[in-house]
Amino acid sequence: MAWGRKAPPGRSGSLLHSRPVDPLAARRRLWLALSVALALPAAAALWGASHPAQADAAYALARKCLVVDAVAFALWGAGRKGWLPPFIARRLVSLIIVLIGASTLVFGALRAAPGDPVDAILGEQASAEARQALTTALCLDQPLLVQYDDCFWDTVLDGSLGHTFDVARQPVIELLAAHFPATAELALAGLCVAACVAFPLGLLAAVRRGTWLDHAGSVFALVGVAVPAFWLGPMLLLAFTVAFDVLPSPVQTDRPIAALLLPALTLGTSLSAKLTRMIRASVLEVIGEDHVVTARAKGLTEGRILVKHVLRNALIPVVTVMGLQFGALLTGAIITEKVFARPGVGTLLL
Amino acid sequence: MRRFPWIVGGGLVIALLVIAALAPWLAPYPPEQLDLVNDLAGPTGAHWLGTDENGADLLSQMLFGARIAVGVGLGTVTLCATIGVTLGAISGWFGGLVDEVMMRVIDILMAFPGILLAILIIALTRSPSVWAVIFALSVTGWASYARLVRGQVLSLRGRPFVVAAQAMGAPSAWIIARHLLPNVMAPVIVQATFGMAGAILAEAGLSFLGLGPDGVPSWGALLDQGARYFLVSGHLALFPGLAILATVLGINLLGDALRDRWDPRTDA
Numbered sequence: 001m002a003w004g005r006k007a008p009p010g011r012s013g014s015l016l017h018s019r020p021v022d023p024l025a026a027r028r029r030l031w032l033a034l035s036v037a038l039a040l041p042a043a044a045a046l047w048g049a050s051h052p053a054q055a056d057a058a059y060a061l062a063r064k065c066l067v068v069d070a071v072a073f074a075l076w077g078a079g080r081k082g083w084l085p086p087f088i089a090r091r092l093v094s095l096i097i098v099l100i101g102a103s104t105l106v107f108g109a110l111r112a113a114p115g116d117p118v119d120a121i122l123g124e125q126a127s128a129e130a131r132q133a134l135t136t137a138l139c140l141d142q143p144l145l146v147q148y149d150d151c152f153w154d155t156v157l158d159g160s161l162g163h164t165f166d167v168a169r170q171p172v173i174e175l176l177a178a179h180f181p182a183t184a185e186l187a188l189a190g191l192c193v194a195a196c197v198a199f200p201l202g203l204l205a206a207v208r209r210g211t212w213l214d215h216a217g218s219v220f221a222l223v224g225v226a227v228p229a230f231w232l233g234p235m236l237l238l239a240f241t242v243a244f245d246v247l248p249s250p251v252q253t254d255r256p257i258a259a260l261l262l263p264a265l266t267l268g269t270s271l272s273a274k275l276t277r278m279i280r281a282s283v284l285e286v287i288g289e290d291h292v293v294t295a296r297a298k299g300l301t302e303g304r305i306l307v308k309h310v311l312r313n314a315l316i317p318v319v320t321v322m323g324l325q326f327g328a329l330l331t332g333a334i335i336t337e338k339v340f341a342r343p344g345v346g347t348l349l350l
Numbered sequence: 351m352r353r354f355p356w357i358v359g360g361g362l363v364i365a366l367l368v369i370a371a372l373a374p375w376l377a378p379y380p381p382e383q384l385d386l387v388n389d390l391a392g393p394t395g396a397h398w399l400g401t402d403e404n405g406a407d408l409l410s411q412m413l414f415g416a417r418i419a420v421g422v423g424l425g426t427v428t429l430c431a432t433i434g435v436t437l438g439a440i441s442g443w444f445g446g447l448v449d450e451v452m453m454r455v456i457d458i459l460m461a462f463p464g465i466l467l468a469i470l471i472i473a474l475t476r477s478p479s480v481w482a483v484i485f486a487l488s489v490t491g492w493a494s495y496a497r498l499v500r501g502q503v504l505s506l507r508g509r510p511f512v513v514a515a516q517a518m519g520a521p522s523a524w525i526i527a528r529h530l531l532p533n534v535m536a537p538v539i540v541q542a543t544f545g546m547a548g549a550i551l552a553e554a555g556l557s558f559l560g561l562g563p564d565g566v567p568s569w570g571a572l573l574d575q576g577a578r579y580f581l582v583s584g585h586l587a588l589f590p591g592l593a594i595l596a597t598v599l600g601i602n603l604l605g606d607a608l609r610d611r612w613d614p615r616t617d618a
Contacts (some may be wrong), residue, residue: 098457
């Protein structure tokens, strides 16, 4: 096959070092950032000048853009001047960009999605007046720019994140505050389960390489990634609550820790499979290095070598991945919450 | 032992493709045919995997469900890979402003939990089609392909064969298509394999949440139905789950095997 033979890595293979070293690069990037930063409010203002009906929203949007620009450049400058650690300043600026971009993405994707939110909320049998009222309430009769500014950003900026559409009209932020702790608790528990399973298993698989333990670890890593949480959940429930009756049903509130165990196991399995594999690979890499041979030559016990010399080095990539995967756990909690009928953001979302 | 992933992974994937292609001929009953006398029956000679609460044959529904899984998996991967490879190659080759903007867009997409956006998009669609699900899963899915291809293209840019092509006056499009893309295809195919497993899992998850393609027997939807009756007849939830498990396992094994073959550096 033509692409079967892969070219050997070139001069700059890694993403991190891919940017050419160029003394002018920093200045060029600043100009680039400046022009993008000014182009957006300018475009909004121009749009407002040419569309009188939407002028208010367009000018408001331009003002918001300028405020964001000012904040971003202040952070950037603070980083350059050394008032903030440069790394943190850079991260904060990109955080702003990502947050605004992601919310714009949501706005755009929801507007582009086929389907009518009024239909989705009221159903097809709703009266014309009700539909009209909801359309007005959702600003759907307004031009896109007005929707984006008045109905999207203003609700974000006034801190309520919008209201629910039922009679209560609760601010979304209150609902989130009420439901988020349960989700965070589940995700944290899932992370703990994943770590508790993956660390011993990955370590044993690496140390006893080629034995049945290693093979068992590999099988677990393969199956664990492939098993859908919404299937594992009911099956665990069937086994531990119905058939053997060793764990309480997850809705039982008098034993909260025990009730959390099955959901956490369900949520954590996929991550623990990934981690097992990573830990095994990482430990195997470190275990062959010179400093481990030296430690062994010094006559240290195997346990001490593993904990102090191997694990410490092997854990660096693993901990990074664990941190990154926590976000995925929060998303995965949506499904787990449905399976176990737990209160949480997932239940709220659905 | 080295051939194990090839045999198991390849076997499972081929079986899945055959089942999806031949579902109407393999299925013992039409998936919508109801046998109201035998509802919630366990596995019997007449219904190998039992029947659901309306008496529809589970095996037939699952065989047709394979079509949804394969369709959504292949569709999502094709769409994501096409967009991602094209944009990634352009971004890596031209660099500069294009690259800068593209990378920020990709950062934003990668920071966003894709399944959440898919849920939002589908929740707005009154009766989502298979295409709507593919679209919803692809909105954020292409970003990882673009980032992968960009990195590969960057590492190939300065290589002699690319410089030679440039020196001969080849246009950028020609260099990308003839010299760069063939060299980045191996990791893309590996990623596409894992992406397909991910898409099938995501589709099943959406269907389980009641947000899958409407009116077709998707595995996730079958599992959702089955989970409601899992105290009376556990097989309804058991078999669709096993089907998803076997499919994802097979595809992942195949991906591992492909990666080991083409990219020995990332041996895990």
